[in-house]
Amino acid sequence: MYKNIKVIAFDADDTLWVNETYFREAENEFGKLLSKYETKNKIDQELFKTEIRNLSSYGYGVKGFILSMVECALELSNYQIKQDIIEKILNIGKEMLEKPIELLAGVGEVLQSLQGKYKLVVATKGDLLDQERKLEKSNLLKYFHHIEVMSDKKEKDYQKLIQHLEIHPSELLMIGNSLKSDVLPLIKIGAAAIHVPFHTTWVHETVSDEESSKLAYKTVLNIKDVIRLF
Template identity: 80%
Template sequence: MRKISNKIKVIAFDADDTLWVNETYFRDAEHQFAKLLSKYETENKIDQELFRIEIKNLGQYGYGIKGFILSMVECALELSNYQVKQKTIEAILTIGKEMLAKPIELLDGVEEVLHSLQGKYKLIVATKGDLLDQERKLEKSNLLKYFHHIEVMSDKKEKDYQKLIQHLDIHASELLMIGNSLKSDVLPLVAIGASAFHIPFHTTWAHEEVSKVSQSKFKYETVSNIKQVLSYL
């Protein structure tokens, strides 16, 4: 087992699907959406069109449930040739509101790990998404007491992490990131000289998937449960 550098001063945690369940709710919502529009297209085609529209809208709406709701509405209009009924639009909005109201389901071992690391390192959250929604989830999670800083990022590319490192006034080698997405939480960090742990979640949004070639270029640790991180520190 390779021990993580003793230079680490700050440990950053992704939020969705690292601290608590999130992507599962999007898969459920996509299924409900496809049922609402089943008279217009097959579920597979609806999924493809919704994904296309989501990606097209990322630059305007960013990440999160609110952008997802707007993309569902746009998709419904397009697939129905603008004939979709008002009640269907209302049902789409209800899907989104139900997602926003979901309880926070912490993943196994999260609080145990945060409690163990608190005081030894500066702990922060570095996550994407809608600011209001992420603040709500953090509040409901009862985890705020463990974190020194919360950073809700518009994106998670190398330049975004470099800005975070500058804000924290540390060197890249002093940062460890823990997250479920190779594309957002691992590869950009390793590329700029930080350390990273990959904790795969059982479902991943297609936009976050990366090729095996991209993965093979970088060195990082993969664990199946966040509690395993402790043995590396």
Template identity: 70%
Template sequence: MEVMSDFNNIKVIGFDADDTLWVNETYFRDAEVEFAKLLSSYETMNKIDQELFKMEMKNLPLYGYGVKGFMLSMVEMAIELSNGNVSNSTIEAILNIGKDMINKPVELLDGVTEVLETLHGKYRLIVATKGDLLDQERKLDKSNLDKYFHHIEVLSDKKEDNYEKLLKHLDIKPSEFLMIGNSLKSDILPLINIGASAIHVPFHTTWAHETVDEDAIKDKGYKTVKQIKEILPLLV
């Protein structure tokens, strides 16, 4: 159940990065299609997609989040699907898929710059994101948004204890913290559970790993807006 929240006590606002500030998941979906085409002689595209997701989940504790772990999972999946017969040229093509993802220009989502310009100076702004450290630093640099943020944190995961450690490190009371993000699982529910506030800004594409059951969000106090610009009337 979604409820209207009072944000009068908020002093610090955290922003997720991927699919909240800029486009990200779309590139992974495109890469999965390209990968399935490369391996289409071994399996159907739907089966390849399913098996790749399983491989990513198996490797997540080992590699963490981000493009590099995704690349390694694609390579391992190609070896497995082909029974070790995958060609060097196909492996090279898989690596190039990953490199192309890393080199994508940063495409800011509509309203992001306006929101950050408006809130900067009125609140302490931070980035709290998952992913590969080097890749996220590169994207922030390309985005020209780093000037708005007091602190940037690339987390290994986004569970309650990760946020609790971050808030303690930055001397932020949960009651004074608001998180903005696109993932109910990573950006909203953990914050609500530790006594902070959260606003959900859905992105049109969601990674299967980030989906949650209806029961998980039942009676949780958070607000949803359609576009990030809609948070301004709530905070200014």
């Protein structure tokens, strides 16, 4: 199935290392700070709406998340939020940026197995500085030929990556945890993809069963299972 593959691209967050778990923890802390103004469910809903509204301005990543938390806090409190709460929100974000890198089980084994047989690249989205920092701290840079931090992961974004790598779509395999970002766009442009689910997924990254069932891709429960596919 993968006999034509020359380049294997890996998503970073929640594919190589833990990431989304920290956002859930931050949302819980944010909910506690705003509990005098709204219910936890309402706070979560409004924060999500604010994040989505700001994606076109801030993009993906922790920094945009911090700004969205501040904006949401101002709106939910009718601009009565105290300065010390704003400071605590900023500190939540700073703590996220300083989190140690927790590699997912089997990542090193898979990369070591595939290195030399294929050109390995990272194709991730988010804040450039933060992703570069995480890659440096992960000690995984030695495995990768190319690092691509993308503003988004839609079909046109992957087509640009393919052009940059000077390959045909059928020669690219993407491995990632998000059906919306790491799998479906690849299948639609003629590339291959392997889905490695993570135990928690941002609502914005979910897709319907109807949409995902229309396209052919592999799903493995652990990234180590990728090795046996080759």
